[in-house]
Amino acid sequence: MVDVDTALRASAYNDRKRKSSSEKESGKSTPKKIEAFDPVAHAIKELADAYSMWLVILYGTLVAAAIRYVLMPEMEEPGAILYLLPLLLGATVVPLHKILIPKKYNDLYTNGNWFRGIFLFIFTWLALSFILSNPPLADIAPPTLAGGIDIEQTEGIEDTTWKNGVYTINLNQDTVDVVLGMAVRDNVDADSVQINAAIYYRGDMIKELANGTAISHTEDIEMFESVTNWTRGNSIGPHGSDVGMAWDLGTLEPGEYTLQITMTEQGDPWENTSELEYKILIMQTTVL
Numbered sequence: 001m002v003d004v005d006t007a008l009r010a011s012a013y014n015d016r017k018r019k020s021s022s023e024k025e026s027g028k029s030t031p032k033k034i035e036a037f038d039p040v041a042h043a044i045k046e047l048a049d050a051y052s053m054w055l056v057i058l059y060g061t062l063v064a065a066a067i068r069y070v071l072m073p074e075m076e077e078p079g080a081i082l083y084l085l086p087l088l089l090g091a092t093v094v095p096l097h098k099i100l101i102p103k104k105y106n107d108l109y110t111n112g113n114w115f116r117g118i119f120l121f122i123f124t125w126l127a128l129s130f131i132l133s134n135p136p137l138a139d140i141a142p143p144t145l146a147g148g149i150d151i152e153q154t155e156g157i158e159d160t161t162w163k164n165g166v167y168t169i170n171l172n173q174d175t176v177d178v179v180l181g182m183a184v185r186d187n188v189d190a191d192s193v194q195i196n197a198a199i200y201y202r203g204d205m206i207k208e209l210a211n212g213t214a215i216s217h218t219e220d221i222e223m224f225e226s227v228t229n230w231t232r233g234n235s236i237g238p239h240g241s242d243v244g245m246a247w248d249l250g251t252l253e254p255g256e257y258t259l260q261i262t263m264t265e266q267g268d269p270w271e272n273t274s275e276l277e278y279k280i281l282i283m284q285t286t287v288l
Contacts, residue, residue, distance in 0.1 A: 025157070047105065048108045055097065055100060056117045059093070060186055063125050064086075064124070068115070068132040077270060085192075086129075093117045139269075145185065146239065148162055148236060150229060150235065151167070151179060151181065152231070154176065157171060158172045165277070169280070171284050174254050177251070179251070180280075181230060184235045190241065191214070191216035193214065193243075198260055199280075200259075200260065218245065258275065259279070261276040
């Protein structure tokens, strides 16, 4: 048995097949209609698209410049408004067209024009913001450490590991003499960075390493350069622009030590600060 739906489909197929065969026999086919090309209308549409493109580019440029030179100097640190405001202003692209562009061109815009216009506005703002917020026009990135921390290889150290901000030292003796090293990195001038650093054991400060002076005014650079056998090699300061610093922590016993570092620089347009915390875990291993 054949159901009704199958029978209807077969009948429709046969009708199309007979119609196609008859058209071939007669040598006739249904002509396809091609719309006539209107060069005047095409030129007007191209002009309307050009007006829209330049309006959006200028708007994105104005928003990027206003945020960089008007809004950012009034802020003390980066905030969500720096990217939320331009994204919200994307909704003003359509009304801006209707206000500034003549109606005879505005009537030609479609939803595709609005989509492309908003996308071009966001891209223009994003690209110019990147240029205006980085050297040589600005400096909004805080200083940081180039490769974490390291210690000088000395007697008694069996092995060391550095992972997720924790530096583990395995000893084959009761105590170890530790020379701690690090390298400061900044995208403008690492020598001018002011650094505060101290090491703590069980919540108590056991030594202050730096008290807020500029790196270039400290003697810790010379100690860093005098050490040639860091346990991690050149991992802490791989670039020539990194400024290395080192401190003699003295003799340390097994336990967990906390290293707290605060680095500050006067950037443009605001002060850039980074606060870092690392753990130094000294463990005694048993030698069989």
